[in-house]
Every structure is written in C-alpha cells, then in structure tokens.
Amino acid sequence: xxxxxxxxxxxxxxxxxxxxxxxxxxxxxxxxxxxxxxxxxxxxxxxxxxxxxxxxxxxxxxxxxxxxxxxxxxxxxxxxxxxxxxxxxxxxxxxxxxxxxxxxxx
Amino acid sequence: xxxxxxxxxxxxxxxxxxxxxxxxxxxxxxxxxxxxxxxxxxxxxxxxxxxxxxxxxxxxxxxxxxxxxxxxxxxxxxxxxxxxxxxxxxxxxxxxxxxxxxxxxxxxxxxxxxxxxxxx
Numbered sequence: 001x002x003x004x005x006x007x008x009x010x011x012x013x014x015x016x017x018x019x020x021x022x023x024x025x026x027x028x029x030x031x032x033x034x035x036x037x038x039x040x041x042x043x044x045x046x047x048x049x050x051x052x053x054x055x056x057x058x059x060x061x062x063x064x065x066x067x068x069x070x071x072x073x074x075x076x077x078x079x080x081x082x083x084x085x086x087x088x089x090x091x092x093x094x095x096x097x098x099x100x101x102x103x104x105x106x
Numbered sequence: 107x108x109x110x111x112x113x114x115x116x117x118x119x120x121x122x123x124x125x126x127x128x129x130x131x132x133x134x135x136x137x138x139x140x141x142x143x144x145x146x147x148x149x150x151x152x153x154x155x156x157x158x159x160x161x162x163x164x165x166x167x168x169x170x171x172x173x174x175x176x177x178x179x180x181x182x183x184x185x186x187x188x189x190x191x192x193x194x195x196x197x198x199x200x201x202x203x204x205x206x207x208x209x210x211x212x213x214x215x216x217x218x219x220x221x222x223x224x225x226x
Contacts, residue, residue, distance in 0.1 A: 031210065032210050032211065033210075034210070034212040034213070036151075036213075038151075042218075043200055043216040043217065043218050043219055044143075044151065044200070044202075044213075044216055045216070046212060046213060046214050049205075049209055049210050049212035049214075050209040050210040050212075051210075053209050053210075055212075055214065087150065087151055089151075089212075089213075091210055091211040091212060094156070094164050095153055095164075095166055095167070096141075096153040096156075097153065098150055098151040098152065098153070099150070100150045101150050101151075
C-alpha cells in the first residue's frame with residue numbers, strides 16, 4: 001500500500017497568515033494527489049485534485065503543487081473558516097490512502 | 107441539488123451485522139463510482155470500499171470477506187452490508203462520489219455520514 005505522511009500534524013496560525021502544508025507519498029504517484037478540508041463536525045470537502053487543480057467553488061487563496069512524492073498545499077491568507085484539518089489522498093493505486101492530516105488551529 | 111445521504115448506522119454487538127445505505131439525488135447515480143470512507147472518532151480518514159459504475163467492487167483488506175456492496179439503480183442507492191463486525195469497525199461512515207477524468211480520480215461530493223458503534 002502507498003503510505004501518505006503529512007507535516008506538521010498541527011499548525012498554529014493567525015488570521016491573515018500564509019501557511020504551507022506538506023504531504024509525502026511512500027512512492028511516486030505522479031500527480032494523483034488530492035487535498036480535502038474537514039471542518040470540525042463536518043464531512044470532508046474537496047479542495048484540490050490532480051495535485052494542483054483548484055476544485056470548483058474553492059477560493060483562490062488555496063493553491064497546491066508537487067509531483068511524484070512531494071506535495072504542498074498553501075493558503076495565502078487564512079480566513080476564519082480555514083481553521084480545519086487538511087488531508088491529502090493518493091488516487092494512484094487502490095487501496096486509496098489518506099495522510100493523517102494537518103490541523104490548522106489558532 | 108446534488109446530494110448523498112447515508113443512513114443505517116447504529117449500535118451493534120461484536121459479530122453482528124449492519125446494512126448502511128447511501129442515497130443519491132440530483133445526478134445520474136449509475137454513471138459514477140461511489141466510495142465508502144470511514145473515520146474513527148477524532149482520527150483520520152480510511153477508504154473502505156468502492157462500487158464502480160461498471161459493476162466492479164474493491165475493498166480495503168481489513169474488511170474484505172466481511173463487507174459487501176450492492177447497488178439498487180431504481181432508487182439510486184448503494185448499500186454496504188457489514189457482517190462479522192468488530193470493535194475496530196466503529197466509525198463515522200461517509201459515502202462519496204468519485205470523478206474519473208483526465209485530471210485524475212477524486213472524491214468531489216460527500217454525504218454527512220452515519221455513525222456505526224460496535225460494542226457489547
């Protein structure tokens with residue numbers, strides 16, 4: 001199985017901050033990497049697919065990059081609704097696997 | 107409005123069974139893969155199973171042989187039959203629609219989840 005890791009596990013931040021979250025795959029997955037946001041008590045929400053493509057309706061302050069094994073999600077200016085947990089997920093090979101998440105918190 | 111709604115969760119004893127439902131509305135259900143993803147309380151996400159639009163199914167190793175997927179096309183529903191349940195199956199179970207395109211394979215629509223608790 002492809003193992004996904006994320007760092008940091010917790011990211012203290014303030015409104016307006018630019019933050020960068022990292023995801024790493026245990027083997028090369030090309031650009032088959034998706035990012036999801038999960039607010040407390042809610043279902044996950046797709047932010048980014050194919051490593052860098054912004055999903056419809058997602059604000060432009062979110063951006064992402066990477067390929068092969070190393071990926072990054074950037075939030076350019078944190079808004080109140082962005083304090084949440086972010087998961088990366090590989091869709092290169094079944095079983096689809098998620099990273100353990102990065103919690104962006106105040 | 108495109109929507110997925112899960113139901114069927116509850117409290118069950120170890121070794122027991124449950125059938126979860128995922129009802130779709132607002133889109134052509136039969137043309138999409140549908141996933142089940144679970145989340146143990148306060149923990150991360152784990153893919154459980156996929157029901158492919160062409161009838162194929164795939165399962166996480168830990169549930170293979172115990173869980174099975176069924177589609178009822180006439181009412182746009184997907185069922186996850188869970189047998190021989192274990193305490194470690196306790197989680198919130200989400201169903202999610204998958205998109206397969208030139209931009210990859212990703213889960214773009216999620217339900218709100220249904221809670222499964224396996225305990226004596």
